[in-house]
Each structure stands twice: as structure tokens, then as C-alpha cells.
Amino acid sequence: MSKQKRDAEATKAKIIENSMMLFSKNGFDATTVDEIANVSDVNKALIYYYFKNKAGLYEIVMNEVLSAIYTKVIEANKICKSPIDELEAFIKTYADFANKQPYFPALLLRELSDNGAHIPQMMFSSMRRLFKLLSEILQRGEKEGIFNNVIPMVIHFMIIGTVNLLVTTAPLRKKAAQMTDEINTCSDCPMDEISDYIFKKIKIMLEVK
Amino acid sequence: MSKQKRDAEATKAKIIENSMMLFSKNGFDATTVDEIANVSDVNKALIYYYFKNKAGLYEIVMNEVLSAIYTKVIEANKICKSPIDELEAFIKTYADFANKQPYFPALLLRELSDNGAHIPQMMFSSMRRLFKLLSEILQRGEKEGIFNNVIPMVIHFMIIGTVNLLVTTAPLRKKAAQMTDEINTCSDCPMDEISDYIFKKIKIMLEVK
């Protein structure tokens, strides 16, 4: 392997990586193409050479992230023996991913609160795949008499919503913890303890007594 | 009452009202001061005459919204007899407000996913008041032996997160319902039925068996 001065794939990957970081941190509008170029140490025009435009780059970034999480969730799902196992895997895999890729929940929340202004179609179907998986787990559980009174859409948002808020507010909560003594903002609970708590609570909530 | 050509208070209120609508719909960055001025039928400079700058206007708008919701929740809380009543009132009042003021959840999500970039301090303390109230309800319930194994921060985000996602995705879900037959996105469940479901499920989740 010769050390190359030019490596298109690596450059492209670098641009995507930095875009992901910046879009997640600052959102679509507040991220400038100039900024992406500077951070990535490439000329701005190169971004237009590789990607159609800013929205096109954004779409690729989102696609990459959403595919990654879907793959992980599916992977974790494969080795499960029961709907309860599957529910646990779903929650913990999602939480773990969101925690390790902490920009992702912010991106997702922002995009949802924009009504998918920037990437309507793709976003949409990616999120649907994830929801469909959980939906099937819950309905299977209900058929088997393990769960009862399930509204999958609400349970899905309960999981996604809770995890996303916990991850996105983590820095804010850390700051709050230093300021006040009275309120416990859970600022040093590790994510795997929290996700275990969420799973156990949702299990209680759904299980037939 | 004479019909005036000039009414500073009314003009100011009009600007705030339209700002709230636009900021909520499009976020801070994507809302332009020109747009606010046009919609409000005033000259842009008037906005700078009344408000320090764009961020100052945004802060006032946010303050107004957050105070309104806090007032409603406190009001509903007053007539409650038990922690379970209080929990029910908290969830349903918040959900009702979010549903009637459907831009608010989007604003909140966006602001949280920005780490409070635009209005750090005020936003912060407004959200804390709301959390403190729920926190006290839950801890009182735990002391009275009604609830068990409560982590208020997680329960708070479970409520806020679920409601916010349901409200912000409502138009998206409606669109999805037309496209596919297989997945039930809860697109025509009325909010008060959903908030009742959320309350009942969270009650089960927290109550001592």
C-alpha cells in the first residue's frame, strides 16, 4: 500500500464524518458549507464536486446514521428468544447507539420538529422501518398473551422520546447539577443503568399481571 | 374607546404573536426578522425599536409560552387530592396544552437539541420549575407508599418526550396513514384519549402492586 497524497474515498468519508458532527451539533441551517470545508481541510468546491448540494450531503449523512442504527437493532433482535427479550434488545440497543453517537438524537429531534423539511422521503421510510419492527414485537407479544393493551405508536415514542431527551439534555443536566443541590437531574447515571430502568418500567407497564 | 391609528401595546402584542407562530413553525434560524415584519404588517425597524434584537424577541416569546404552560399545570395541580390525581393532572394538562399550542413542542425540542443555544438561562429555569413540580409529586407518592422505584428525571422525560413526539409528528403520521395500510400510526386518535392512555400506563408502571 503506497501512501497517497490523494484518496478520494478517505476524503469523502472525512467530509461526511465532519458534516454529521456539525449538522448534529448545529442543525441544517446553522451549519455552513464553508465550515464543513474548513473543518475537513478541503476546498468548499470539493464538497460540490462530490455531493449535489448542501441538502444532498445532509441526506447522505442522515441515511448513513439511520441505516447504522437500524442494522444494530436488527442484529440485536436476531438472537432473541421471546417478545420480552426483543423489547429489551430494542430499548437497550437504541439507547446505547444514541448514547455513543450523541449527536444523533439531536438530529432526529430537530428533523422531526421541522416536519422533515430537509429530507422528507428518506427520513420517513427509515424511521418507519424501526417503528415497524417494534410494532411487530409488541403485537406478537400481545398474541402470545404476554403483553396487554398495547398501542405500538405510543410505546415507540415513549422509548425514543425518553432516550432522545436524556441524551440530548445530558450536558445541560450536568450543568444544572453543579448549580443546585435540591434537584436530582440524574447527571451521573450511566446510560446502561438508565436504559435498564426504562426497559423494566415499560415491561411492568405492558405485561399481563 | 377611540379607534386609534397607533397602539403600541397592540402592535407589540401582534409582533410577539406572529413571532411565536413563525419561530415555532420554522425555528430560530429559519425565521427572518423581515418575515416577522411582513406578516405583522410593520416595518422591520420597529421590531428593533421594541425588542433589543432577534434573540431578545425570541427570549420574550419563549418566556411567554413557558410561563403559560407552567401556570396551567399549577392551576390544575391545586384541586388534586392525591399524588395519583396530581400525576394525572400533570400529564393531561401538559398534553392538552401541547396539543392546542402545537408549535410549542417543536420549539422545545429544537431548543433542547440546540443545548439552549439561543436562550440558555431563562429556558433552563422555566423547564426546571416544571420538572421540580413533577419531582415533588412523585417523591410525595413514594413516601406515602403509593409509588415505588421512582427516578423522577426519567419519568419526566417519558411524559414530555412522548407527548412532544406525538404532537410534532401528527402531520407526518397523518401523511403516513394515507400511504400505507399495514402500519397503524395512531393518526386519528384524539389527544385526550392518548393522554389518558399514557397516564394509565405510567400509573401501572409506578404503582406499588
Next chain:
DNA sequence: TAATTAACTAACTAGTTAGTTAATTATATA
């Protein structure tokens, strides 16, 4: 090694946006 292509850049354009200035109009008050 010459020709061709792929990777990359400097410098620009056209359009947008927050914020300002200096002037104008309406209203209250002396």
C-alpha cells in the same frame, strides 16, 4: 513519457439577513 482523467483549489457571484440611520407622522400636553 505523453495524454487523459480524477482530485482538488482560489476567487468569485448573486442573493440573503441582521441590524442601523435619519427622517416622518401621529398623539398627547402645555
Next chain:
DNA sequence: TATATAATTAACTAACTAGTTAGTTAATTA
């Protein structure tokens, strides 16, 4: 009724930003 003051505007600027163009340099191939 004159005048001060509060409300409002037209017209501007400085800074920024998405996207383009015309060109350069490195790598590949004939």
C-alpha cells in the same frame, strides 16, 4: 395651537452564505 415625544417608516449597510467557474496539480493509462 404650538411643541415635545412616542410610534413608525424608507432606505440603507456590513457581513455572511450557497453555489459556480475557470483553472491547477496529482495519478493513471496508452
